[in-house]
Amino acid sequence: MATARGKSAGAKRTAKIPQLDWAEARPAPVVLISGPEGFIADRASQAIRDALRTAHADLEVHDVDAAAYTAGELFTIASPSLFAEPRLIRVDAVERCSDAFLEDAKRYVAAPAEDTTLVLRHASGQRGKALLDLVRGGAGSGVEIPCAEVKKDQDRLAFAQAEFRRLGAQASPGALRMLVAAYSGGIGELAGACAQLVSDAGPRISEEQVTRATEGRVETNGFKVADAATAGRAADALVLLRQALSTGTDPIPLLAAVNMKVRAMARVYGAGGANGALAKELGMAPWQVERAQREVRGWREEDLARTIDLAAETEWRLKGGSRDPEYALEKYLLVVASRGRRR
Structure with a gap:
């Protein structure tokens, strides 16, 4: 745990x-x-x-x-x-x-x-x-x-997974990720969401069920943006970003969703071995390793490192370092979508 x-x-x-x-x-x-x-x-x-x-x-x-x-x-x-x-x-x-x-x-x-x-x-x-x-x-x-604070992405995923197991239920990897993103506050709220999902949807939790249950929550949109960016679909990522911002979504959780995927790619970059052993070594779930490996294909090490630096700079701009934080986030998304080769 x-x-x-x-x-x-x-x-x-x-x-x-x-x-x-x-x-x-x-x-x-x-x-x-x-x-x-x-x-x-x-x-x-x-x-x-x-x-x-x-x-x-x-x-x-x-x-x-x-x-x-x-x-x-x-x-x-x-x-x-x-x-x-x-x-x-x-x-x-x-x-x-x-x-x-x-x-x-x-x-x-x-x-x-x-x-x-x-x-x-x-x-x-x-x-x-x-x-x-x-x-x-x-x-x-x-x-x-x-009782250390549960705040890392991996720890929150593990907590949610354990909650479903305690409730006699199971959630798909994508459903877990979406749920954790949607409830990024205290883990009491996350635990309550797990219990409500099991009560409403039964012991098998899918992404579609989480989408319905979390409709309107800010952070869920962030992973749609992140998925499009890391898949190289720059236009889709920008459209989704602007839709999220137009409905009042704060840029910070959107950036956090993208950074979660970029960090995962950086962790698996250049790592070898079976997914199970690698997952244990990196403290990730096997499906997370597999997905990050798929998303990091085509990246060069120097571009990935530069993107991580830009992530920190973008966070600074979103937290008061820029008069136009939305533009800073758009720029970062384009860099991610182009596998770090455009600034």
């Missing part, structure tokens, strides 16, 4: 406890959910709660805000009750914790309460690092679930 690859270097250096993918989340005396991806962190926390409730119908759940914590609160919640019900204590905002929480939590993880699961949510930053180091060093016999 994408998130498993996104574990921070600092966590890997210091951790002596199991590092779990969010899909493997399970209860433990102490569970550290670290990283900025809030949607995945919420999924992991929910999975832990569901597992505990399945095992213990009488589970007590307590939510604590570490930023507003007062001294002794953690020990009061964790102290045994008359009927000794199991407890889940979920602590949010550890990265903004009070001094009182930091001191109490360090004491608690040294000797966790029986039949209690403490979930610590730490999004980012140095605040609370001493506590994190204790947990990662083995105090509390805990586990860590790193």
